[in-house]
Amino acid sequence: MTELKIEEVKEVNDAEEGLVGLAPRFARTKLLRLNLLELLKSGPKPRRYFVKGLNMPRTTTYDNLVRLQKQGLVDKVSELELYPEDWVPERGRPKTLWVLAEDEDYKKYKERKDGA
Numbered sequence: 227m228t229e230l231k232i233e234e235v236k237e238v239n240d241a242e243e244g245l246v247g248l249a250p251r252f253a254r255t256k257l258l259r260l261n262l263l264e265l266l267k268s269g270p271k272p273r274r275y276f277v278k279g280l281n282m283p284r285t286t287t288y289d290n291l292v293r294l295q296k297q298g299l300v301d302k303v304s305e306l307e308l309y310p311e312d313w314v315p316e317r318g319r320p321k322t323l324w325v326l327a328e329d330e331d332y333k334k335y336k337e338r339k340d341g342a
Contacts, residue, residue, distance in 0.1 A: 258290055259294060299326065305321040305323055308325065
C-alpha cells in the first residue's frame with residue numbers, strides 16, 4: 227500500500243479513483259485514513275469525534291490513527307499541552323487530542339516543547 231500524504235486527501239468521490247484494483251479490505255482502510263485526515267483539517271479532535279462521525283469501532287479508529295502517527299502525518303497531544311493558556315480545568319484529566327502534523331497550533335506547541 228502506498229504511503230498516504232496530506233496532498234492526496236480529497237473528497238471521498240475523488241479518492242475512490244485511486245482505490246480501483248485494491249483488495250476491498252485495503253480500499254476501506256485507505257478510505258478510512260483519508261477520512262481521518264480530512265476531518266483533522268478543521269483542527270485537533272478527540273478520538274470520540276472520529277468514532278461517532280465515521281461510525282467506526284474505537285479500536286479500528288485508534289489503530290488507524292496510530293498508523294498515521296507512525297507515518298508522521300498526525301500526532302497525539304494533551305489538550306493542556308496544546309492550549310496551556312486557554313485550558314480551564316474541568317473534572318478529570320485533560321482530553322487527548324489528535325492533530326495534523328501540519329497544524330499551526332501543533333507547530334507552536336512543538337516549538338515551545340523543543341525550546342524548553
